[in-house]
Amino acid sequence: MFVPSQDRAETGGGFAHRLGDRVSIASAALGTRANVVRLSSDCPPWSYGSGRLMHDLAGAGLI
Incomplete structure (x- = not known):
């Protein structure tokens, strides 16, 4: 459903x-999230964990 299937x-x-591809996913409830493909070594460290995600989703009334 979310993955391109063509060669x-x-x-x-x-x-x-x-590298450089723009990837986006959209949901009517959550909006659109878009990123450009980069090497992980070129990206800032991830600091938004699953606990914070659940907290934010609950705060928005989505779970």
């Missing part, structure tokens, strides 16, 4: 995102 470069090679 990207060569027949039978499947699909993989490339």
Whole structure:
């Protein structure tokens, strides 16, 4: 449902995102989240954990 299924470069090679691709997902309840594909070594450290996610979703009345 969320993953492209067509080959990207060569027949039978499947699909993989490339550096610089813009990836977005949207939900009527949550809005749109978009990111540009980068190397993890070029990204800031992740600090938003699952506990905070659950807290924020509950605060928004979504769970």
